[in-house]
Amino acid sequence: MTNDTLDRTRRHSMQRNSILKVVNPILGILVLNQIVTGLLRGVLPRRVFVFMHEWGGLFVAAAVALHVYLNWNWVRANFFRRRPETTP
Numbered sequence: 001m002t003n004d005t006l007d008r009t010r011r012h013s014m015q016r017n018s019i020l021k022v023v024n025p026i027l028g029i030l031v032l033n034q035i036v037t038g039l040l041r042g043v044l045p046r047r048v049f050v051f052m053h054e055w056g057g058l059f060v061a062a063a064v065a066l067h068v069y070l071n072w073n074w075v076r077a078n079f080f081r082r083r084p085e086t087t088p
Helices: 003-039 046-070 072-079
Strands: none
Touching: 003 046, 046 072
16 A cells, blocks of 8 residues: 555545544433433423434434444444455
């Protein structure tokens, strides 16, 4: 790799890490929202529950998708790597 290619790779990695520093805490808060509103389902008014829990679930799904997208290189390296072929 040339120095220019390495610099672009490092910049992309730093940008991805900066985005993850925002996405990960938001994802954590959204998951906590799901847990708390799920536990308080019978206590919360129906409209509040629908807004916080059901709409929150959509935001969790979007945040998880973004999180996986930003970490796709790690996912690919750890789950989709080729296994060495073994001969009997």
